[in-house]
Amino acid sequence: MLRYQIVPVTPFQQNCTLFWCDETLEGAIVDPGGDAELIKAAVKQNNVNITKVLLTHAHIDHAGATKSIANFFDVKVEGPHKEDQFWIDLIPMQKERFGFSHAEAFTTNRWLDQGDKVHFGNVELDVYFCPGHTPGHVVFVDKETKLAQVGDVLFKGSIGRTDFPRGDHPTLIKSIRENLFPLGDDIQFIPGHGPMSTFGNERRSNPYVADGVA
Template sequence: MTQQPPFQVQIVPVTPFQQNCSIIRAANGDAAVIDPGGEVDKLLAAAEAMKADIKKIWLTHGHLDHASGAMELKKRTGATIEGAHQEEVFWLSQIAEQSLRFGVDAQGENVVPDRWLDDGDTVEIGGVVFDVYFTPGHTPGHVVFHQKDARLAFVGDVLFKGSIGRTDFPRGDHQTLLNSITEKLWPLGNDTRFVSGHGPISTFGEERRSNAFVADHVLAGN
């Protein structure tokens, strides 16, 4: 997926969970990596092919398939880690244990962000600003990133094409997730495209029309 200037996006699936890690390259070459779940060598090779200089690591949440490569990537690039919300320390402090348990990345390290994010914050790379929205439900400290000029959002595991995030993990909550989707994502506009943590790109409008969990007609019938 390539976005017109001022930035480009390369989606790099990583780990056996095929998590969509996104590399955002600004026009000046500076880059942010969203949710480096592992396979850091693969991510660095993709960044090199883009001529992207990784300066930032942005985390939507702390599940191991999204964050287990964050500390290694920081050490190898000098990038700063921003996100998720401070409530996500619950999961970020379990990365090493979870990595070993699931065998995804034996080198996965617990993540200590350089900056916690909250609703209304912004993050920036190469002069491109993304708005931050606090979207709990899948996890307690989940956030999403939205670039309003490009009408593009990176939503982690809040919403997928045709589905929504799981809420059966510790500190997940189904109604909180529904509230995050309808109160934080839908107002961003039906024509806004979004990159999920897994699976294909969609638009909020398409999900409002056809998603089996959060389509307007489904929620109206609840």
């Protein structure tokens, strides 16, 4: 069964997430944006054997430490969708703009798309392509425990920004309403920033995507 620990990293307090299988202790690091030593400490504390790095998207606060973490654990990188390659190419520019001294460009080993699956131990995560915040954003869902890591697509009471290059508001709304909400009100999600919520709570009360919002 899937277990997790949220590790807030970077000055943006991005929710890097440590996922692992409680039967095999094999796991994955989702969105290692920075503060690599904090991430390594969480891995050690939980005695997890890291087998891969997973990325929801390639903004620097989610992907800045990808290369150093993947190299340290000697693992491959899976995700995001190929449409985020241009954000990976822009990491040097993002680094200068936001002052992320640790950030490095990297090469992903496997692009992800709608319907793909990722595995570690006995855990299987379903991949959902949810563009809008970035053109290559993906979401990871564990249907057994009804838990999702949604990156910057959806937040408790809010949604992802779409004013960055190649962001698109109508596409983001469509991703949430047509790709995530049908998975069920009882799906609990870890957002890229801030507290957890459920799809049901957001369908009822989120001012941007609740049922009945035009």
